[in-house]
Amino acid sequence: MxxxxxxxxxxxxxxxxxxxxxxxxxxxxxxxxxxxxxxxxxxxxxxxxxxxxxxxxxxxxxxxxxxxxxxxxxxxxxxxxxxxxxxxxxxxxxxxxxxxxxxxxxxxxxxxxxxxxxxxxxxxxxxxxxxxxxxxxxxxxxxxxxxxxxxxxxxxxxxxxxxxxxxxxxxxxxxxxxxxxxxxxxxxxxxxxxxxxxxxxxxxxxxxxxxxxxxxxxxxxxxxxxxxxxxxxxxxxxxGRNVSSIAARTIDCVQDEVVLKVEGLSRSQHYEDISFELKKGEILGFFGLVGAGRTEVMRTIFGADKKTAGSVFIKGKPANIRNTRDALKLGLGLLPEERKSQGFISFTSNADNTALSSLQKYLTYGFVDTRKKYENYSRIADEIKINPRQPDFLTQNMSGGNQQKVILARWLSTDADILIFDEPTKGIDVAAKMEIYRLMESLLKEGKSIIVVSSELPEITGISDRIIVFHEGRKMVELSKPQFDEQTILNYAMGELNT
Ligand SMILES: Nc1ncnc2c1ncn2[C@@H]1O[C@H](COP(=O)(O)OP(=O)(O)OP(=O)(O)O)[C@@H](O)[C@H]1O
Ligand SMILES: [Mg+2]
Known part of the structure; x- marks a missing residue:
């Protein structure tokens, strides 16, 4: 030929x-x-x-x-x-x-x-x-x-x-x-x-x-x-070396404390009557087909969209989150799915994009201290292998996957202790995916809690402690670790199984 x-x-x-x-x-x-x-x-x-x-x-x-x-x-x-x-x-x-x-x-x-x-x-x-x-x-x-x-x-x-x-x-x-x-x-x-x-x-x-x-x-x-x-x-x-391609968890650090509780949350025409709890040190996975309403639920919790009913509790207290600023103050962080439009600023460096949601951390006498900002960026860049690593490199000139990593770095820099990651490894290569999973585990060890929204079954079953399956704006089922079976989860997600 x-x-x-x-x-x-x-x-x-x-x-x-x-x-x-x-x-x-x-x-x-x-x-x-x-x-x-x-x-x-x-x-x-x-x-x-x-x-x-x-x-x-x-x-x-x-x-x-x-x-x-x-x-x-x-x-x-x-x-x-x-x-x-x-x-x-x-x-x-x-x-x-x-x-x-x-x-x-x-x-x-x-x-x-x-x-x-x-x-x-x-x-x-x-x-x-x-x-x-x-x-x-x-x-x-x-x-x-x-x-x-x-x-x-x-x-x-x-x-x-x-x-x-x-x-x-x-x-x-x-x-x-x-x-x-x-x-x-x-x-x-x-x-x-x-x-x-x-x-x-x-x-x-x-x-x-x-x-x-x-x-x-x-x-x-x-x-x-x-x-x-x-x-x-x-x-x-x-x-260039052997890397496992299996998203397996290596540690279990779920504690009893409920850090986030969602009750009867609804947004008409998007999703209805969603309830769940997230525990300290836990990864709670949200699986569903693209468009099942998971992103909308997360946006509401984070104050980016309005709810029509339901309530959210953070560490046992009712949380009135009217906008994303309220959410940040309450220790919530959301890595958005639509990163091109919501993730980073053009003509801005990696270090600055990384610092966007945590500026107060780099202040010295009221001024942003570039050295502190660079140090923070560099620490995370090494962990998740951002390439090129230069703090002053413009994010827009990075490859697609490396842009995603910079946005991830931005959310890892906040002091949020409840992190919501919407499709965190979209566009990320196999090796870097594994780095991101390990990083999530180190966050759990620090006592943080994580929600992961993902449409990739091996990812969701590999890293979650529990999984909630969505279908057309409804919670279909909640599964705990030994019950993770890819075919069953897929059947729920397609609406072919119902509890
Ligand atoms: N306009 C640009 N200015 C400077 N460097 C650039 C520009 N475009 C791409 N690069 C660099 O060229 C290299 C290759 O990038 P490229 O986008 O081709 O990677 P890729 O294989 O498509 O990666 P990905 O899987 O992340 O999409 C990267 O180091 C990137 O930072
Ligand atoms: Mg590319």
Whole structure:
């Protein structure tokens, strides 16, 4: 089979960071090729170069043997017939699906006036082929994350792309959306389209990929046949050493004291009648499918959303939390799920972003003491291995996973003793996940208590003392450690089991 893409001696230097070092490998026509590596390994950078987002690099790229050099992503789509499904969903919300698909290209193709009847007809045919349950005439703002992802794929097909790359496409998708995405990838492959697939969820690699290329620290390590390798071998190549990929707890420090009690909490149209207790030194897991209402419950407890009924008690006392400032004062901390918009400030350094919610800790004579701020950042950066580690590095220039770590550092810096982590390891590589689990355990040892919201079953069963399962805004069941069975939990989450 021919080579769809060949990377030849590709290097990329950012100020202070060599993101890619002389990378050479090729992707075969019609295969699903995984690109793997730890956070900051250079995966997104390589894709950005391929798609003309980054135009300043060394080395050569060949598509079907022809050297290419795209000026921008539009150029790549039109001339190279190569499209990217973004890590961060990238659509204009106030347009229709049809308008979005043709955005930026309609002028070129149809002259000055766009014939939307024709466009919508073509787009609807593509949506039909993709088995999508929405139509070209609908507004994008009404679509779910999964539907928006499908929209991006439709866009690629509309432009007859022969190569489609996907950077962590499933991180915001439901189970159902993920499995339909995998069906579509299978179909794309059958029609000869080449797919490059980036994900930190290794199980997915074994489900859909033919070969995998591993990058470590900007360097090419190897290209392997997925069928003849194992998860452990892939991890070892990514990390450079043996790392367990099992989220097992090593200590138990649950005490009797109830630090947080929630009674009959409701927010109409979001969730109803939620009650639970969190004990000191405990990790309480909240499992559910994406959209089950767990994030909304946590936002209400944290004072970010209003409740319509119910009460919250902290350390035995009724807590009237009207806003997030009240919550912080009562010792609550929330690592939000939507980190791009709620997590860090642009044009701000790692150390400053880390200090955002704990400024009073770094004061000397009423002024923020930079040294104290840097020390605090550096201590946590070492623990969770933030890379690059420089305190004055701009967070926005970090890789996706390392941005997540900075936001995690921000919440670890507060004196909160009840920490709520919403999808704490989304976008985080295997090795760093394990560091984060160990860190959680050290927080438990300090007497803190943790709620973890996660859609990853192995994570939730591995780290929780108890698990509450959600389905469509309702608490379905509460399970204690010996009862953790993945299939049972999934059945509750899908509403197929009821207590
Ligand atoms: N605009 C930029 N300025 C400076 N450094 C950058 C910039 N973009 C990326 N980098 C650096 O390049 C390196 C590679 O980043 P990249 O985003 O490609 O990693 P990745 O493999 O996609 O990681 P992740 O799994 O976390 O998404 C990182 O060290 C990152 O900090
Ligand atoms: Mg990335």
């Amino acid at each position: 021919g080579k769809a893409i060949e990377f030849s001696h590709v290097s990329k230097q950012f100020p202070g960071v060599k993101a890619l070092k002389d990378v050479s490998f090729s992707v075969a026509q019609g295969e699903v090729h995984a690109l793997l590596g730890e956070n900051g390994a250079g995966k997104s950078t390589l894709l950005n170069i391929l798609h003309g987002v980054q135009t300043d690099y060394e080395g050569d790229i060949f598509l079907s043997g022809e050297p290419v050099n795209f000026r921008n992503p539009h150029d790549a789509i039109i001339r190279g017939r190569i499209s990217k499904v973004h890590q961060e969903i990238n659509v204009v919300r106030d347009l229709t699906v049809g308008q979005n698909v043709t955005l930026g290209y309609e002028m070129v193709r149809a002259g000055l006036f766009v014939d939307y009847r024709k466009v919508n007809k073509t787009v609807n045919e593509i949506l039909g082929k993709l088995n999508c349950d929405f139509r070209a005439e609908e507004m994008v703002s009404s679509l779910t994350a999964g539907q928006m992802q499908m929209l991006e794929i439709a866009k690629a097909l509309f432009h007859n792309s022969r190569i489609i790359s996907m950077d962590e496409p499933t991180s915001s998708l439901t189970e159902k959306e993920t499995s339909s995405l995998f069906n579509i990838i299978g179909e794309l492959k059958k029609s000869g389209i080449t797919v490059i697939y980036v994900s930190h969820r290794l199980d997915e690699i074994f489900q859909i990929c033919d070969r995998a290329t591993i990058l470590r620290d900007g360097e090419y390590i190897a290209t392997l046949d997925v069928a003849s390798t194992s998860k452990d071998e892939l991890i070892k190549m990514m990390v």
